[in-house]
Amino acid sequence: MSIANAISNAMSGLVATARGTETIAANLANVMTPGYARRELAVGPQGFGGGVRIDGITRIVNASLLSESRLATSAVGDSSTRAAFFGRMEDVIGLPGGDGALSTALTGFRTALGSAAARPDDDIRLSEVVNAASALATRLNGAADAVQAARGMAQQAIASDVAELNASLERVAYLNAQISILDADGKDASPLLDERQQVINRISDIVPVQEVARDRNKVALFTAEGAVLLDGSVPAKLGFEGAAQVTADQTVGAPLNLLTLNGAALTAGQMRLFGGGSLAANFAIRDELAPQVQQELDGLAFDLHQRLADADPSVGAADPGLFTDGGARASAAGIIGLAGRISVNALVVPGQGGEVWRLRAGLQAATGEPVGQTAVLNALVGAIDAVAPAAAGTGIAGSDSLLGRFSTVEAHVVSRRVGSEGELAIRSGRLTTISSSLMAEGVDSDAEMQRLLQYEQSYAANARVLRAVDEMMNQILGM
Structure with a gap:
């Protein structure tokens, strides 16, 4: 040498x-x-x-582990979003027997009625019935408002997810181009490859994403169900429009929107292409989970309304009972959103020109005499305690007392929360295991x-x- x-x-x-x-x-x-x-x-x-x-x-x-990690991240994003929603619903509806539960407010109202029935001549006790009825109506209103607020939050979260997804796809497309240039020049593109990996990881929070290698160190991105997000130099463009506030009567198409993909509106069936992440969970909250809770609350409000109206012999078929739908008689056809509108009949509210004696005599009675009559008050108590079948069109099945129905709805909310948190724990554990394996590979x-x-x-x-x-x-x- x-x-x-x-x-x-x-x-x-x-x-x-x-x-x-x-x-x-x-x-x-x-x-x-x-x-x-x-x-x-x-x-x-x-x-x-x-x-x-x-x-x-x-x-x-390790491409295989990285792919599994992204799918696990999407699953955690879906479960955590749902669990947070059910947690909020449990907070506003309450645990059975809890201080802030709907059933506790109903029990307080029933107790006030029983006390007034023992002394129907005592206006203070009758006033306590009105106060307890108002408290119950307010609790139902508050729970219904919380459901619609959750739908509004989901609507805003969808818009945020879509904006983040579009921006991230644009960034991946840009990084693809820059990496390809550096690769052609024989230069080290590792920092850009790291950044691209982080951006794709952020996308996986929103939708499950699969990465496919392409020529010159580029990648293509697809959802787990096959929707093309990026395959070439131009990424897919998702669109979403919707007002921040959602009302109980709004449904998909009337006027709530789904996603658009490259300007074309997706059908409900096509939305499964984007299932599995926080985006899909927010659509589920807005269009399925929250409306289900709203339906149950409306069913409770309608049952309460009907039982007490039917128990008062002075109330006609078209007249509202102790509880009203914004001052009118509620109907099964207009039940949607009733829990948010239900209120105490002004005929018994002194502040609105009403008279408390109508509780013992009947809402439409001409006079409060005699002051010792108890038939109406006892009938109201009996209506609450009676085991009766649910009215058609309310979404509630079976026969039960009113308190039993309130407790059942609360138990359903708790069960969903526990189930969603259990699912979240399982998926989080899987993500932790995969993340640990990735760290070991690092x-x-x-x-x-x-x-x-x-x-x-x-x-x-x-x-x-x-x-x-x-x-x-x-x-x-x-x-």
Whole structure:
């Protein structure tokens, strides 16, 4: 080997050692950085003369684990969104027997009626019935308002998810182009590859996403159900329009919207293409879960309204009873949103010109005499306690007392919350396991330090060659 070849080989070794050391330093510095993939220096022999050729920097990524992690992230996003909704519903509807529960407000109203029936001549006790009835109506109103507020929040979250998804897809398309340019120039695109991985991870919170490798280090993105998000230079464009406030009578198409994909409106069947993440969960809350709770609340309000109207013999078929639908008689045809509109009949509210004696005499009675009559009050108590079949069109099945129905709805809400949290725990545990496996596949500081020692030895060996060459040159020049 000539002296020139020896110098060239040693210098190539020193350059490779320097690049390798930089790679290890970057790995150690980013050991906890999300989205960072471990780097390794790729080297090979430099032609027939020997030496080391740097072929580039290789990112070490377990594509299978990364894909599983993204799908698990989407599942957690779906479950956490649903669990948060059911938690809010439990807070406003209450636990059976809890201080803030609907059934507790009904029990307070029933107790006030029983107390008034024992002393129908006591206007204070009759006033307490009115107050308890108002408290019950207010609790129903508040629960219904909370349901619509949750639908409005879901509507806004959908708009936010769509905006984030579009922006992220644009960013992936841009990074694809930049990575392709660097790859064609033979430059290291690892930082951009890391960023692209992080952006795709953010997309996976919204929809389950699958990544497919394309030429020149580009990637294509599809949802788990096959919708094309990005395959080429132009990403898909999702659209969504909707007011921030949602009312109980609004349904899909009247006037609530679904997604549009590249300007074309998706049908309810096509929406499954985007199922599985926070986006789908918010649509489920707006269009299915919250309306189900609203239907149950409306059924309770209608049952309350009908029982007490039918128990008062002075109330005609078209007249409202103790509880009204905004002052009128409620009907099964107009039951949607009743829980948000139900109120106490103004005929018994002193502040609205009413008289409390109508509770003992009947709402439409001409006089409150005699003051000792208890038939109407006892009939109201009996109506609450009676086991009766649910009215048609209310969405409530079976026969039960009014308190039993209130407690059943509360138990349903609790059961859904517990079920959703259980599902969230399972999916979170799976994500944690996969994330741990990804971390194990990532930067191992002990292994990196061992590689650093190897580079140190390589550096010393190449430096020794250069020193030997220097000594030989000095001897030659000194002859």
